[in-house]
Amino acid sequence: MAVLGVRRMKLGSQGLEVSAQGLGCMGLSGPYGPPKPETDAISLIHHAIDSGVTFFDTSDIYGPHTNELLLAKALKDGVMEKVELATKFGFIFAEGKIEIKGDPAYVRAACAASLKRLDVSCIDLYYQHRIDTRVPIEITMGELKKLVEEGKIKYIGLSEASASTIRRAHAVHPITAVQLEWSLWTRDVEEEIIPTCRELGIGIVAYSPLGRGFFASGPKLVDNLDKNDFRKNLPRFQQENLDHNMILYEKVCAISEKKGCIPAQLALAWVHHQGDDVCPIPGTNKIQNFNQNIGALSVKLTPEEMSELESFAQPESVKGERTMATVPTFKNSDTPPLSSWNAA
Template sequence: MVARVKLGSQGLEVSKQGLGCMGMSAFYGQPKPEAEMIQLIHHAINSGITFLDTSDAYGPHTNEILIGKALKGGMREKVQIASKFGIIWGDGKAEVHGDAAYVRAACEASLKRLDVDCIDLYYVHRIDTRVPIEVTMGELKKLVEEGKIKYVGLSEASASTIRRAHAVHPITAVQIEWSLWSRDVEQEIIPTCRELGIGIVPYSPLGRGFLSAGPSLVQGLSESDYRKNNPRFQGENLESNKRVYQEIVEMARGKGCSASQLALAWIHEQGDDVCPIPGTTKMNNLDENIGGLGVSLTADEMAQLSALADMVKGDRSAYMANTWISANTPPLPSST
């Protein structure tokens, strides 16, 4: 079975690896068949992967409904549900909202879709730069006190926003993109989390699939897959990034594991406060990802893999304005 780790300092315990559920319902091509995804979720839980990651933005809404259906029949007690709020899709654009009334309305709606009484970990999905983070956190604190959520998280928040939020109510986890080829968070975000005792949840630990499948992933993307616009999958960037993948494949071959397992091993070796959430819609990929927990790396191997970051070309997202880089909020107005 999969080992368990303490995430943050407030008592949340999760499987050492989670399951990102977004791709089952949104963004990576057409939604996958519901019955197959429920079977996949059950297989994950029975294999010890009990930390399920979703959001009201995935679908929108349909991924939470899927998770709710999958947890019928006694499964709820076996898992830790992480969901998120803050992103509203309209006319092909995302709007971010963090005002108190919206926080409460979003939580109530997610509870209904998930068909649960309480969400274990509730993240601010993206930071509303128009609203002081203290306002958003104040409402989340009330939801904790009311028993509607157990723990609070942030996603793609800047170091200063993390500090301000944590001063209102303890932050249990920060979710950020962190992988062999996305290392910008190591300068400020990771040290801030560790100073404050906040757990770290890396999303896209397999480079949105590229560190697992390489160039063949890009060739097979459908027109409805938003990764088509990823700067790292374009032109000269892609040619350079192919070499990163080839280096990983060569090293994995020498260790008798897959490229995916090697990339996941690198993130697991970052510390016991780290819980990556690779997503998949295929049973064999899920089993392969779990196998990454059994791969150990020497200091020399870690250094060799870490050096690959220097070869990576292109922004990690086509929407960098929606990352921690631009995630500061205005100060709380003075009461005087």
């Protein structure tokens, strides 16, 4: 029985319909500490479906590969038909380093591998996980367009692309969704990328809407992280920045107490209130946390409450970059002009 309040929504203008809140599955396979036991992870996925959440987000890099294999096990025997499945390509490990790839041969090979792992004939939504800044976006999109025409993917998405990259990609083939980090402590996308998506009729999928767990646990989150949790290395979670960022968390707590909800629900409700074209995909590996996240759909915020939240959730309210300094091309990335590829 679906929980009341998990409405359906149109994601983008190409026909994809999803649950208004999705489930980010990365945490089931790391890198937020050790992977969840397979039986527990499958139970969580089935619970999500029973609760009305049918939009699942994975990637070939999660694990790597094991997250897609996990979803294939969880969604077999007719369950796959009940869900909307999104996966991604673009990350590879090469000689101990992470590399981003978007050339046609790689796009095709990555899609074939994901289809096999997921045990499906067609992927609902296929994202370029990060932008290859060496390959013109028109070249990458050209191959993705072929995969749509061949029936191997239904809809195309981008993640962490700049506004200009989104426009150029959309001119080759309609983009259904752009996935980006959006939360009370990450709002830079509101200046240019969100308006571009809305102008073009592109759906918005917000990852890390709880600030990678910060709005669920506050500063104490860092004390409880597994030794292998990559968040330990993020600038915002370093002690000198965390002390400052605690002020934002305390203000969110004060408002949530007045609203009769927990801080995580308030932060997630703020994302939901950004518009009917926004689908947040909070991740968790615990059913209790999942149920709390679903509760955010019932939290209604007035324009005055939205303004109050946004008055203190400003860039100066947050210290530390949202990504590590070693990976600057991981966000809002551009690609070279098409002419550079033709001349190569």
